Amino acid sequence: MKNCDTVFCVELKNLVKKFTDTVAVDHVNLEVHQGKVFSLLGPSGCGKTTTLRIIAGLETADEGEVLIDGKVVNSIPPYRRNCNLVFQNLALFPHMTVEENIAYGLERRRTPKNEIVKKVGKMLELMHLAGMEKRYPSQISGGQQQRIALARSLVLEPKILLLDEPLASLDRKIRKDLQVELRRIQKEVGITFFYVTHDQKVALAISDTIAVMRAGRLDQVAPPEEIYDTPKTKFIADFMGATNIFSGRAKRMGDGDVVLESESGPKIVALNKKEIPAKKITGISVHPERITVSPGDTKSRAENSYKGKIAEMIYQGDFVETKILLLDSEDNKQIVVHMNPKLSQKTRFSIGRTVLIQWNKENSNILQD
């Protein structure tokens, strides 16, 4: 085993890729640790797929270096790179059986026949697909095709497996099952995964590290909890579902807190754990599920406590998405709260009712872009 801290599985140095009129990848630097799941998350068109294709060797970088296992691979053709790609639309060979699809890469490497049979069998077992050997891709379900695509790449035991939104085309239930499956398989084989997606839920569920990409640049690279709890920019906050975003100027208070004078009116207190200079702070975000709603109209003494009027309630099953109009806001700011359905029933909340909302300063996340 190589020392993971010194040699990264994949390293990108100042990567740049330009298309005729746009910069798809703009000076990207990143390191992927051996044996981990690294997700590149971003909206469509942000350059994430291009980055992936450059690592795979299907595109060439205009500037910068791609290192796999510590070696620069810029000029090595894709069929000699020790990495494999699972395509967005899977790209299973329609004229080959499941077995032939999985064996394809091994045959190209001239692996002995008996070894191919052994490895393919092992893959089918790992993917819970035994008995499907002789079927064609068109004869199996979407979820099974997914696993074949995965098996076809994994059987080659690459240094790194690149996945291009392979779950995007599946329906919700299967997607969730496969997420768990993907994580299990990754743990079992121990191969590094480089996962490209626009679905923040998938990224949160399967990743060790998430890099959020916007317009060709990386906004933040951090573990999932950190990306979710403390998104660095408005863009990430919005992308991760922290829909309550306040812009404004911040001031230092005693004991490490800051207070934001938001453009909407309310003053918002936040815990400044990282001691970010007040000058750099541009806003605060709050996740909808971290806000509590209580009946009554007397303002409490707790921090970040505001009066509001319920403007909209949308039942979502596991929560009620409630939009609350802030009463002392200058621009009719609405706050989104995810309420417990049981609670909302018990307290008989309804549209038009005046309520009190509150969240703790630990739940105010500081934004700086």
Place this chain on the structure above:
Amino acid sequence: MGLKKFFIKKKANLSALPVVGPLSIWILLFVLMPLAVIFIISFLGRDITGSIIPSFSLDNYRLLFSEGSEYAKAILRSILFAFATNVACLIIGYPMAYWIVKHGGRFKPLLLLLVIVPSWSCYIVRIYALKQLVGYPGILNNFFLKIHLLASPVEILYTAPAVVLGLIYIWLPFMVLPVYASLEGINPALLEASVDLGATPAARFLTVTLPLSKGGIFGGTILTFIPAFGDWLVPLLMGGNKVWMAGNFIAHYFIVIGDLPLGSSMTVFLTAAIVLMIYLCIKLGGEEAIERIL
């Protein structure tokens, strides 16, 4: 199945009638009926004046394949020529289609048009143009004689190779188009996937591109082998009455000799052979072969 469902089904059938109806009548009147007439005549006899005698026998067919029959030889020759044409069209047409798909870019429609447009002009004019090109005196011969690359003129006109050359020239576009369609239909991600899995460009072609263009190849085969097999104008013009194919015999017996029953039996045999060929192509090339020729 309920009565309601039956009626709904009936209604659907009726609504398709205006579309399918005239077409069916057309096929019935102008394709199946003449074939049936030819089929019946092929079993009849004729007297010295050439009029048909209604006496049913297999004599015509026996005559076709009696020893030393020129028709049987012409059938074999037709198979050979059609096969040569087909293989040559594939060897020339496949790389052409491949190149257009891969490097055509925004000129694809234009390049395809260049392939198709000649086949819109008159068949006979094109054959005469080809004769001007390869004959002697002709453009190519004159040119190579002038630059002293040839000592004496190459006279291929009115030989078997000339006939095959003519057939290739006429039928080539019909190989390029179906192959083009099948190559264009290949998902580019499949090619990338094969490279990603370690295939060299040559391996990629043999394991992915070629098998996935099978439908186009067999579709092109239907469209080149079969017309070449039944062709009679090209052998007439390029072969100058010296190299006869099966079609020439049929024309000869119908038009020159006026022996309709014998000519009909030749036609029936040729048609049967062609139907068998189409069946084989579809069987080997799959449904895609039919799709590609439509």
